[in-house]
Amino acid sequence: MILPERRWREARDQWVRAEEFGFDHAWTYDQLMWRWLRNDPWFGAVPTLAAAAAVTSRITLGTMVATPTYRHPVTLAKELMTLEDVAEGRFVCGLGAGAGGLDDRVVDPTERTPRQRAERFGEFVDLLDSLLRERVTTYTGTHYTVEDVPMNPGCLTAPRVPFAVAATGPRGMRLAARHAATWITAGPPGRFDALPYEETLATVKEQLSRLDEACERTGRDPATLDRLLLTGAMVGGTLDSVEAYRDAAGRFGDLGITDFVVHWPRESFPYQGSLKVLEQVAAEVLTAGGGSR
Structure with missing residues (x-):
């Protein structure tokens, strides 16, 4: 996990060395800011990963994790399709429901219960799955509705970019079981003092x-x-x-x-x-x- 906190002229070496070290994959956080580093430098995940893809050749790259907090499935799908193309298939899309906090309050201050976040996340993953699999997608849901969205040329990886779904609750785990290649946990949920x-x-x-x-x-x-x-x-x-x-x-x-x-x-x-x-x-x-x- 490489935090997107350095200017690229410095960060480049981290990504190159991660590959040289022999790690199978390297990730970065897809957030607007980080809870302990809110006033410190913080760069965007997708451009960072695109740059990392351009200077590496073997290591798989991934988002940890993209959420509905400030991502819309249509625009995210287009970015993921492009990023996977730059990486020549070396990409995993990490996804999570979002736990509330700074990013939520900045983009959308609406208070949501864990159940509401889980329901929105379910639609988010379902729609993203369809967009990355199909050339044209129409979808009607409670949180997202789209009509005739084209996604051309589509993903290099069949049937789509692999998903890694972060989940500790039963709904999220079932979602991971339906859609993901990988399930993600960070250990005991709700803690930020490492045991x-x-x-x-x-x-x-x-x-x-x-x-x-x-x-x-x-x-x-x-x-x-x-x-x-x-x-x-x-x-x-x-x-x-x-x-x-x-x-x-x-x-x-x-x-x-x-x-x-x-x-x-x-x-x-x-x-x-x-x-x-x-x-x-x-x-x-x-x-x-x-x-x-």
Whole structure:
């Protein structure tokens, strides 16, 4: 996870090095601002990922996560189609319902309950799915209605750009089971004071169990859905040392996590850490073939 906080002349090196280090994918946050960095530099996710696609050749890139907060499915679909084309198919669209907060208040101060956000998110994903699959889409819903929207030439990846859906509730998990290639969790929901990763294992295990149930209820084989853990905000300590990374990736991998995401270390809070540790992880774990993706 690389925060979009540096001017491109500096950020470019992070994306290139992420590929050189051997990571399978690199993500950035798709938000207008970040809760702890509201007054600091913050750039747009889609242009950042397009630039990253142009300077890399192997690593898969992704949004973490696009939401209905300030994205409309039609304009987002056009941007995703274009971004995937620039990346020559190396792209995953991370999606989430949005949890309220600064971005919501800036763009749309309407207060929404968790249920209302979940309902809107369901339509958001359904419509986005249709737009990226079909050449022409008509859709009528409570939150979105569109008529004869063209999407030409369409996605390089068939049947469309893969989705990664962030969800911890039953509705969101069922949505992930229906539409996603990957399910995303950041650990214990609603926390922004990271717990030691050992203390979050039980929560993630319980979430994985409920995800299996959601898959079964929608008629999907649970083994066909990848499971991504985003560490750093709620799951802490995973990049304290190369030993911690290896232990955490192994223990979460044993639970069923297939993709293990850490933040590019920053010099200060949040996600403060040592770049030397990341370099050690690359040299001793990734290139040696150990650990999760």
